[in-house]
Amino acid sequence: MRIRFWGTRGSIPVALTSADIRDKLAQALVQASGRTFDSYEEAHAYATSELDFSLTHTFGGHTPCVELDLDSDEYFVCDMGSGARPFGVHVLAKQARRPATVNVFQSHVHWDHIMGFPFFGPAYVPGTKIRIHGCHDVLEQAYRLQQAAPCFPVDFAQLAATIEFVKLEPDKPHDVSGLTVIPHLQLHSGDSYGYRFQHNGKSVIYSTDSEHKLEDRAEAEGFANFFRNADVVIFDAMYALAEAISVKADWGHSSNIVGVELCQMARARHLVLFHHEPANDDMTLDSLLKEARRFEELTRSDHPLKVSASYDGLEIEL
């Protein structure tokens, strides 16, 4: 299985500004000072292997959209945030005019998690099948509403694809075209659901827009069981711990440190910080990642946990 991150930012898409790009460029020039490059390829190889990560990358621009590639004829994707637009471009290129079958798993219907669907190219291709899975009764209503006049020029009913809404029951395993899926209720305004995916002996958790009250042991143990021995946990780490327990308590999101604690309890292998706060720049996100890695080192027992921060374009092979 391969995980592809098409959108990793929370709440609203963000883009680097011209000032951000100039700043990265100036820092890169300082770091490369004294070196010469004979070709674009040589410079590219230097940038890839030697420049700091923060100078050659940016964390999430698009809102949530994460693909699970099972090397099958069908597509599997969590949420349709604005990352659904480049994901759609990828699907169309790969299909080369053959209609696709796309399975969507919807965490919840807040706008940042559905806003990419009107720009999802395959929805406009006749013969395409799109099945949108979720636990909310309002799933279909939300999808139709965001494309209703006067807010969008193409009504949902005009889309060429065959679109089906499939209601899933929480805490039960479901088989979706060979992928085992278990949804789990999470604490968030209007409820959200995390998903545990299992395929060929590998397990991936997609748990976004979820607040945790670790002082409630039953709640913490419930999530530790849901995350149990997972290979990868994609986790809502919108805030730093201090924010999450003070000013932003009850805002429905979690932190980098809570992610480490839950993954340690669950003996998961790899924590991926996700749903980045739109106000945080790359430097701040990098420091949140370093803080989480440091906390993991200090609290590590016999089970090391790898910690990464997601960015648009990240791929993880399992």
Ligand SMILES: [Zn+2]
């Ligand atoms: Zn969100």
Ligand SMILES: [Zn+2]
């Ligand atoms: Zn939300």
